[in-house]
Amino acid sequence: MPELPEVETTRSGIAPYIENQQVKQVVIRDSRLRWPITENLDKKLCGKIIQSVSRRAKYLLLHTAEGTLFIHLGMSGRLRILTTFQPAEKHDHVDIVFANNIILRFTDPRRFGAVLWTTEPPLQHPLLHHLGPEPLEEDFDAEYLFKRSRKRQVSIKTFIMNAEIVVGVGNIYASESLFLSGINPQLIAAKLTKKQAEKLVAAIKLTLEKAIAAGGTTLRDFRDSEGKPGYFAQELWVYARQNQDCKQCGHPIELIRQSQRATYFCPQCQKL
The missing domain is CATH 3.20.190.10 (MutM-like, N-terminal)
Known part of the structure; x- marks a missing residue:
């Protein structure tokens, strides 16, 4: 997608x-x-x-x-x-x-x-008026994410994929951002600390900026307007790498299901 x-x-x-x-x-x-x-x-x-x-x-x-x-x-x-x-x-x-x-x-x-x-x-328009902030704009910051996460009893991965919280953090980029910030995807959103919020916001912005610069991610059939594939898949840390060695610590990448979506993470680098 x-x-x-x-x-x-x-x-x-x-x-x-x-x-x-x-x-x-x-x-x-x-x-x-x-x-x-x-x-x-x-x-x-x-x-x-x-x-x-x-x-x-x-x-x-x-x-x-x-x-x-x-x-x-x-x-x-x-x-x-x-x-x-x-x-x-x-x-x-x-x-x-x-x-x-x-x-x-x-x-x-x-x-x-x-x-x-x-x-x-x-x-x-009804399709847009309820949406959260754009992740690369200034109003999406650590303070905003921390405040919105209070009392939320869903996993942090499910939370950041909610378009009413922030738009555009899809499954691939959620897994990648959580890895870069060292946060376990199973963490309950309400337990997110301010320091973790700072790391996660920075990781989301960095991951999306790098993916845009690379022309997107090709895992199946994405092509740009000229028919060229995206190349960010070559830089993925965890997504679609189950049972492969973590590039950072060497521990095998694990795959779990959250809200019927595949989640990839390193249990050593992202301890719960």
Whole structure:
């Protein structure tokens, strides 16, 4: 599943091609995504100029003067920039064609993504208004995380993966951040100390920044807007490394299940 670094990599990849460009045509081949594609999207979007491309959590926002197009990549979705026409394949559900003949193509084999149009302020949209802070912004700090963790009786890994607490810390990056901060993923969130909160916030920011710089993580099928894989998987400390030696102490990495998700950690470096 594309997580925050993959979505940010996609945003930075498509923005130079479509910002300040006018939409000439919208081709919808299959509207049956997680939610049906907005009815008459072609009429609503054609003629509009994409003023900017931003990201909130794992949503890409294509802003125009009249409204905003939300795109979510879901479990297996991706966006590609085509500079020349290529015949659509089975899972190529949407093409947005611009006046400069650039094509933004949305591909989603599992159809858990979304393409939605709104004319209301995007941050007040029901999909976004309840979300926690962005992890790389200043309002996500140790004081905030410590205060939000009080009385929370869930594991710290489950806690930081809650998008109402902080967005974008998906399964891969939660395991990696907890390892870097030396915190056992089974620690109850309410027992997090202020010193641990400082280490964890720093680790989350560092892990996400490095993943973005590397173009995201490729474990299955993520590709950026140019079809290139992410390379952060080569730098993973614990994720998907069960029974392999810890790079830091040599103890075998262990795998457990938390909230039906795989959690990887080193019991020696991350003592409970």
